[in-house]
Amino acid sequence: MRRRLGNWMPWIGLSGATALGLGATLALVDAAGWLPNPSGLSDPAADVESATVMGAPADSLVWSLALQSPETRAESLQAIAAQPVSEEQVRARYLLAQDLIDQGRGGAAVPLLETLPEDFPELAVHSRIQLGKAQKASGDTETANTTWQTVLQQHGEHPASGEALYQLGQQEPQQWDQLLQKFPAHPRSVEVAHKRLVETAQPPDEKGLLLIMTRHGIYHPDVLTFVDLLVEKYGDQLTPEEWQDVGFAYWERQAYKSAGNAYSQAPASPQVLYRAARGSQIGEQRAAAIAGYYRLDAEFPEASETALGLIRLSYLVDKETALQILDQVVERFPERAAEALAEQAAIMASLDSPDTAAQLRERILAEYSGSEEAAKLRSQYAHNAGDAGNWSAAIQWADQLLAENADDELAPELGFWAAKWALQSGDESGATQRLEQVIRDYPESYFAWRAASTLGWEVGDFQTVRSLQPDIALPTQRQPLPAGSDKLQELYLLGQDKDAWTLWQVEFENAQDPSVTEQFTDGVLRVGVGDNLDGMFMISSLDWRDAPDEQAQQAEVQQHPAYWQTLYPFPYSGLIAKWSAERQLNPLLVTALMRQESRFEPQIRSVVGAAGLMQVMPDTADWIRSKSDITAANLDDPNDNINLGTWYLDYTHEEYSNHSLYAVASYNAGPGNVADWIARGGYVDDDDFADKIPFPETKNYIRAVFGGYWNYLRLYNPAIARQVERLQQSDPK
Known part of the structure; x- marks a missing residue:
């Protein structure tokens, strides 16, 4: 089995109860100066001449400027845009025009865009779309509509033209009908489908609109409402293929019982039958789950899903039957044999047969040593x-x-x-x-940090990490992604994450069974538009691939700079810097804790009500306000949430004399529990204490937060990155 990357346990609120890019966010530069200018250029305009040569530059200055804030890059972009036409010049014009449109200065963007479709053929369709937006923003709606009609005439088959159909459809509803028909996967189609479903009691082609939401709107926060409605009103009309779409939507949104019911009506495949049975098992439909696993075994006796299904089946039957089923796994599926033997050993131990259990464990070591x-x-x-x-x-x-x-x-x-x-x-x-x-x-593990700390590297330990203020150097430029069209790559390299993600929604046709490179690209683009929870999961779960060829591909994409940068991004860097400085906290420690608490999702809720970026419980927020001069009240507001969360993290540090192991454990499990663990004793040092934490979720939380802190250090602190690199280069192997 592959080594699992990171810790993806559900997150914990301040009460200790269980709850759960690089992207544009990396361009955020905080006023406190914590994050430096990502380009690393002291005077970017001075490098204009050397950067404006025709032919794709190995290191594009504009691509590096794309990682800066619009305010920081404006002067440099203007200087490059004033040069003769070149690949760098047209990129600068496009990026500068986009910044002006975003700033509400569309009129100023029009001159930059008027000839750009001819000068920049790679992004001709996007340039015309942006030109229409700039014209509309300047008040010239008629000309904007003409520009969008030109988009349809010259680029009507390209998915990006869906934006033109959407814009025109605001005055001509039939254009929206065309959008839904031609590009149902386009995010604007999902937007139109949602609007019509919400605003009309029973819109024409309601089933079709619901299918668009089900198939292409899985990222939409209200998608399950529409999937439920589709099943309720049109379940008897759905084809088996449509039931598979329903099952996939439920599965992706973790509605496993409903997914199981839907998959049971989909075309049979190993994955479909496994999910049908597993969904029933999670939904506590024991008889249906047992029947489903037996069907999987009967119809696909050699599939890898069948091996896992039989192991799951052994949990649902009596022990004698379970032992027989596990014998089948050992005989038929060598890759799962060790797991089956371990389950048999556990059963034999429960049946008071310790010698047989010991023999089974010895067999694992002897015959399946690498398992x-x-x-x-x-x-x-x-x-x-x-x-x-x-x-x-x-x-x-x-x-x-x-x-x-x-x-x-x-x-x-x-x-x-x-x-x-x-x-x-x-x-x-x-x-x-x-x-x-x-x-x-x-190098990515929590224990690498503990090793570096033990060796005396300047990474802090449990008792000093709070006060460190590490230097940070951000990447200067992105690298192309391994999947996606040339247009998508250009948009991504220019930092146009929303447009790149929009195009990907249409290009990504294999969402239910993606390749390694597709899944990686999907994860990077999701984080780029702020879908951090699902995007980071898409990246991390690549490590679960078991097929040898997929493992090789996973190892390859892990070398892509965006792999680790997407897993450890810097959203809300300015606010983190502000409140960390106010509370004299290590900003990377705060970033890592926030990453574990919420994956940087500002409006997320735990099952017990912990809210926002730092998962503050409402009762805890009230208590903080009673103990301080803080008036922050909106837990969904990033500024208020980080203000409250950092105050509490400061408080837990003060409770334990700035001992960050105890402070972070308290943030998760509550000071009372940590005080009890300390008083109980029985540990020899901090590592022993961390290992003996009796709450598994808090033990994992400690590793996730401090492991995250270490990963931010090794990725973005030049000194630590060099130390790790030197150590790896000196590998005696």
Whole structure:
């Protein structure tokens, strides 16, 4: 099994109860100066001449300016736009015109755009669309409509022309009919479908509008309302293929019971039948789930989904039947055999057959040494030996895991603990080598931070990290994405995330079964438009691919700069800088905590009501206001939420003398619980305390927040990035 990246546990509010790009956000430059000019240019205009050569530049100055704020880049863009026509000049004109339109100065953008369709053929259709918007903004609606008619005449088959149909349709409703017919996946079609469904009691072609929402509006916050309506009113008219679309929409929005019911009426495939059974299982429809898993096995006996389905089935039947089903998995699916043996061992232990259970576990180690289950056993045995003070045995088990299960998620943890055990045994040289190995081989892990801290790197430890103010250097330019048309690539490189994402909605035709590169591109573009929750999940879940060819592709896209930059973006950097400075908090620590709490979604709610970016409970907000001079009241407002959240994080630090391990744990589980854990004792140091936290969600939370802090450091702090790189280049392997 592949090593799982990151921690995607549901998030926790201040009460401790469970709740859940780079993009344009990276261009945000805060007034406090925390984030520098992303281009790194002291005088960008001075480089205009060298940048304006025909032919695609390897390093486009305009592409680097695209990562700056409109205010910061305006002078440089104006200077480049004044040059003779070149690839750089037309890019500068396009970007400058877009900035002017966004600033409500459409009239000033018209001269920049009038000949741009001819000068910039790569974005001719988009240039004409922007020209129409600039003309409309300047009050010349008639000319704007003429421009959009030209778009339809010259680019009518291109998906981007959907914007022209939308604009014209505001006066001519039949244009919207054309939009829905020609480009149903276009976000403007979803907007029109939603508008008609909401504003008309029973619009013509209601079923068609509902299908557009179901198929193409999965990102819409109200999509399940319309999927439910489609099923309720037109369920008896849906084709099997339409039921599959319904099932996919429910599955993506985590309505698993409804997804299972829908998939049971879709065309049979391994994925469809597995999801039908799994949805029934999650929905506590035991009989339907059992029948579904048996059907999956009967119709697709060799599919990988069948192996997982049989393991799921073993949870639903009596123990004797379960053992027989798991025997089938061992016999027929070698890639799942270790998991099946581990389940059998657990059953035998529950049946008071410890010897048989032990034999099954030994078989896992002997026959499936590289499996995830073998890694779990080695980890358990290593910790048992370490707890007993048998350092040599603990290290031996850890070394076995690192040799046999190097890609497992437990490897960095065992590498770090092996170093701790080496220190315990007096082997300082061996400990250093092991700590360096953790950083070198698992640089994205929480334990890489613990290793770097132990080695004395300037990354802070649990008792000093609060006060650090790390230097940050942002990327200077994006790189093309591995999927998407040339027009999409140009829009993305120019920082036009909304337009790139809009075009992708039509180009991305394989959403239900994407390739690795499509899923990666989709995740990057989602984060670019602020869909951080789903976008970051799309990127991180690439690590779940099990097929060897997909794992190779995943390893390749992981080398793309946008991979890590999308997982660790900088939304709300100005507000984070402001309130971190006010509270004397490390801004990267605040960023990492916010990332874990909300994935930077400002209006998200937990199941218990924790709200916003820092998941503040309303009762906690009231308590903070009673203890301070804060009057902030709107938890959906980023400024108010970060104000309250950083005050509380400062408070938890003060409660524990600026000990950030206890402070961050308190933010998650509450000060009372943390105080009880401290008073209970039984731990030898901070790492031991963190490992022995009795709440699994808080233990994972600690690793996620401090691991996130470390990733922001290793990605964006030049000194730490160089240290990691030097260590990796010195790899003796």
